Amino acid sequence: MLTIRGAGSGRRFCDGLSRRDFLVIGGLSWGAGGLSLAGLWRAEQAQAAPAPGDKVPRHKSVINIFLAGGPPHQDLWDLKTEAPSEIRGEFKPIQTSVPGIQICEVFPLLAQRIDSCAIIRSVVGCELAHDAVQCMTGWPASSLRSIGGRPSLGAAVARVQGPTDPAVPPFVGLTAKTQHPPWADPGQPGFLGPAHGAFRPDGPDLDNMLLKDLSLERLADRRTLLSSVDRLRRDADASGIMAGMDAFGQRAFDVLSGSRLLGALDLTKEDPATRAAYGDGKPYQWQYDGAPTANEHLLMARRLVEAGVRVVSLSYGRWDSHGDNFATVRDHGGKLDQCLSALIDDLKMRGMLDDVAVVVWGEFGRTPKINAAGGRDHWPQVSSAVLIGGGLRTGQVIGATNRLGEHATDRPVHMQEIMATLYHTLGIRTAETTLTDPSGRPQYLVEKLPIGELIGTRSG
Numbered sequence: 001m002l003t004i005r006g007a008g009s010g011r012r013f014c015d016g017l018s019r020r021d022f023l024v025i026g027g028l029s030w031g032a033g034g035l036s037l038a039g040l041w042r043a044e045q046a047q048a049a050p051a052p053g054d055k056v057p058r059h060k061s062v063i064n065i066f067l068a069g070g071p072p073h074q075d076l077w078d079l080k081t082e083a084p085s086e087i088r089g090e091f092k093p094i095q096t097s098v099p100g101i102q103i104c105e106v107f108p109l110l111a112q113r114i115d116s117c118a119i120i121r122s123v124v125g126c127e128l129a130h131d132a133v134q135c136m137t138g139w140p141a142s143s144l145r146s147i148g149g150r151p152s153l154g155a156a157v158a159r160v161q162g163p164t165d166p167a168v169p170p171f172v173g174l175t176a177k178t179q180h181p182p183w184a185d186p187g188q189p190g191f192l193g194p195a196h197g198a199f200r201p202d203g204p205d206l207d208n209m210l211l212k213d214l215s216l217e218r219l220a221d222r223r224t225l226l227s228s229v230d231r232l233r234r235d236a237d238a239s240g241i242m243a244g245m246d247a248f249g250q251r252a253f254d255v256l257s258g259s260r261l262l263g264a265l266d267l268t269k270e271d272p273a274t275r276a277a278y279g280d281g282k283p284y285q286w287q288y289d290g291a292p293t294a295n296e297h298l299l300m301a302r303r304l305v306e307a308g309v310r311v312v313s314l315s316y317g318r319w320d321s322h323g324d325n326f327a328t329v330r331d332h333g334g335k336l337d338q339c340l341s342a343l344i345d346d347l348k349m350r351g352m353l354d355d356v357a358v359v360v361w362g363e364f365g366r367t368p369k370i371n372a373a374g375g376r377d378h379w380p381q382v383s384s385a386v387l388i389g390g391g392l393r394t395g396q397v398i399g400a401t402n403r404l405g406e407h408a409t410d411r412p413v414h415m416q417e418i419m420a421t422l423y424h425t426l427g428i429r430t431a432e433t434t435l436t437d438p439s440g441r442p443q444y445l446v447e448k449l450p451i452g453e454l455i456g457t458r459s460g
Helices: 133-137 153-160 203-208 216-236 241-256 260-265 272-278 296-307 325-349 415-425
Strands: 002-005 022-025 028-030 061-066 093-095 102-104 117-124 171-173 311-315 356-361 383-389 396-398 408-410 434-436 442-444
Touching: 061 133, 061 153, 061 296, 061 415, 117 408, 117 415, 133 153, 133 415, 153 171, 153 311, 153 415, 153 434, 260 296, 272 296, 272 325, 296 311, 296 325, 325 356, 325 383, 356 415, 383 415
Parallel strands: 061 311, 061 356, 117 396, 171 311
Antiparallel strands: 002 022, 093 102, 117 383, 356 383, 434 442
């Protein structure tokens, strides 16, 4: 925890900071290795966040919902009714609002909104690894590891497009802490360095976001202090890890001097009826070493993109169902049905659905055959994903698997194609855009093109 002394009576340091008045900063961290921020709330007395009805500049955003653990594709979006019982499982399909498209019975609300969704049943290119890397970057973890790794979608967007507002970070990670840390990865900055990492407002620390008796005109003191801390830490780190701290200092000051981000994170300002529509996802069950089914994270994601954030990533539930697969899906699926449907309605009501692309996916699929513990094991051969909004051509299914759900038989869709599509919704052309790595070489964001069926460039 860092105490900053401000104006007031009492002896001052040589930099003009007083011993009496103080600001406590701690808790909220911005990026890997970044300066810790916390406590920032009463600045809203001087600078209010936009009211729900206020118009804000339009921008494109992505909400990346990672279903950590590998969700069972054949129990969610690709039911196999003609397969033997040891593969088919317990669930029945239900008809959706689009004729011919059926999904699992645990999604009755989403079934009514499937015209806003595109279901991809033939996702390929997954590695057998229990982490979020491919869902955050499109690349395997080994790619460019020697120079820091591939930047995540959020980090790349932060570098290419920057913030929409100086007081709002372009990239926010809402991934909850997990006992299996790779499932809590919001997306790393990779070779871009920590200055482009995710802003992470860790849950309990939100209670400490109080900026007591401090006016905005005194924020200049903090700029001086942040600059001093930056120089100190950089000089102390001969390896250069802190080289991004100059950027951190500027970004920290921008956040401290603004309340737009803080207002977005305060769910008490939300309409109670809207909060009720999302639900809270409790009680958290089948969580073990994974993420909670925190429905309110989806509501917070909507508030963040509305405030100006370009990319929000979050981890929802723990889908590694080696045992009790069907109980897990009934619990997690029913809760996801509620909050994801509420998000669609919320974005549509606010006129934001075409500007916000939502992706729902996991690191791989699960085995066709049900094991002796009533679970399904790891299956990287094929999986499914759902894309929502973003101005895409929704209300369709892309790809298919064989009768047993073992492999793609029609239109395999690589994970990088999905990532390229997300970049496309943000207005970034992956065929032309590169990032310069530490060796000076240009690196493409991904090697695949966007999904033509979703952006209108592919027939059939």
